[in-house]
Amino acid sequence: MSSRHFDAIIVGAGPAGSSCALALRDAGWRVGIIDRKCFPRDKVCAGWVTPEVWDLLGINPAGYARNHVLQEIRRFRVGLIGGHAAEFGFDRVVSYGIRRCEFDAFLAERSKAVLVEGKQVRSLERVRGIWHINGGRWQAPVLVGAGGHFCPVARHLGARPGRCEPAVHAQELEFRLPPAWRECINASCPELYFCPDLRGYGWLFRKGDWLNVGLGRQDQAPLGVHVDAFINWLVSEGRMPELPEARMRGHAYLLASASHRKVVDDGVLLVGDAAGLAYGSSGEGIRPAVESGLMAARTLVHCKGDFSQERLREYADALVRRFARGKTARDWPAWLVRPLFRWTGFVRRFVIEQGFLRSYGPFLQDVDRA
Numbered sequence: 001m002s003s004r005h006f007d008a009i010i011v012g013a014g015p016a017g018s019s020c021a022l023a024l025r026d027a028g029w030r031v032g033i034i035d036r037k038c039f040p041r042d043k044v045c046a047g048w049v050t051p052e053v054w055d056l057l058g059i060n061p062a063g064y065a066r067n068h069v070l071q072e073i074r075r076f077r078v079g080l081i082g083g084h085a086a087e088f089g090f091d092r093v094v095s096y097g098i099r100r101c102e103f104d105a106f107l108a109e110r111s112k113a114v115l116v117e118g119k120q121v122r123s124l125e126r127v128r129g130i131w132h133i134n135g136g137r138w139q140a141p142v143l144v145g146a147g148g149h150f151c152p153v154a155r156h157l158g159a160r161p162g163r164c165e166p167a168v169h170a171q172e173l174e175f176r177l178p179p180a181w182r183e184c185i186n187a188s189c190p191e192l193y194f195c196p197d198l199r200g201y202g203w204l205f206r207k208g209d210w211l212n213v214g215l216g217r218q219d220q221a222p223l224g225v226h227v228d229a230f231i232n233w234l235v236s237e238g239r240m241p242e243l244p245e246a247r248m249r250g251h252a253y254l255l256a257s258a259s260h261r262k263v264v265d266d267g268v269l270l271v272g273d274a275a276g277l278a279y280g281s282s283g284e285g286i287r288p289a290v291e292s293g294l295m296a297a298r299t300l301v302h303c304k305g306d307f308s309q310e311r312l313r314e315y316a317d318a319l320v321r322r323f324a325r326g327k328t329a330r331d332w333p334a335w336l337v338r339p340l341f342r343w344t345g346f347v348r349r350f351v352i353e354q355g356f357l358r359s360y361g362p363f364l365q366d367v368d369r370a
């Protein structure tokens, strides 16, 4: 087989694409991943990773921490923007902070797939059961769309990002902490502040010597207004000094409950943000990206060469069972929000434990049914 021909081509080397690639490689497939960026590349993201992600990936966090930034989290400061906030501690590590430039490069390399970097997928065509990428530059019978929210494979299947899709829009800035800031921002207690209408939240998240600050919301209103108000409020509250002169970076994603994208067709399926799988209460997208990558690989291996839409539908059904459930935080009536956020028992149980940290339940038995 030449460097043009693969058993499967994956578009996008984020967590979804790399997880799928590794599982297919383990099954003996020859896999090519095409990414428009060169690695290590950054990805707009806060960098929370729940403990289950390490289990899914089969990675020991302590081993990862030897060469990469890994912030253990046992404590949060949680409140409303412009309102009350309190700290909540846990007797175990409940989440981790990573830097996406490091994490994604690590996963891509570990996948052992042929990584074609710095090449944008521009055209897709299926001729007699074979996908031709960019006019035939790369060819494979199976195509996996893992290119994130704006994935070209998702567009090929009919997705129209930005039009009629109720996406979450988010902005963040990640930078190395100036030495003078290290005293005033606590690495062991990241901060989460919810919008009073519960349509989103902002964060102040220190990961070792790096700080990530940002805000995401699920609505059509201009995000910049909310971001500016949040940053000004953090500064006025003394939570951080003025931000350096740097542009916030933005991106979008779909919550699973709001995603109606077609995810399979003959010889093709979508994984991760391309399918729109983020968890409603937190926006966690890395875990569903990894899970869906593994689920897709498993289905493809089960197919034994029959990659028809009918055969791949088992993957689409498994995604519905696994991710299309759960209510978003917006379900709380707005007039109740301020009093509820003063009640620490409510914030601990419903906002942190059952909302921000809960994500999806156990993984494997659902995949086993697929």
Ligand SMILES: Cc1cc2nc3c(=O)[nH]c(=O)nc-3n(C[C@H](O)[C@H](O)[C@H](O)COP(=O)(O)OP(=O)(O)OC[C@H]3O[C@@H](n4cnc5c(N)ncnc54)[C@H](O)[C@@H]3O)c2cc1C
Binding pocket: 011, 012, 013, 014, 015, 016, 017, 034, 035, 036, 037, 043, 044, 045, 046, 047, 048, 049, 119, 120, 121, 122, 146, 147, 148, 149, 150, 151, 152, 169, 170, 171, 172, 214, 216, 250, 251, 252, 253, 271, 272, 273, 274, 278, 283, 284, 285, 286, 287, 289
């Ligand atoms: C501001 C913000 C903060 C977030 N914070 C968190 C968080 O803390 N924790 C969490 O779990 N989730 C978070 N998310 C969501 C999370 O980032 C995504 O759900 C996750 O990255 C999805 O992974 P993926 O592999 O599906 O896609 P991505 O990580 O987006 O990877 C897609 C890849 O495809 C490549 N690509 C795109 N188009 C093309 C093309 N035409 N040709 C070739 N390659 C292409 C890109 O270069 C990229 O490498 C956040 C999202 C945002 C916007």
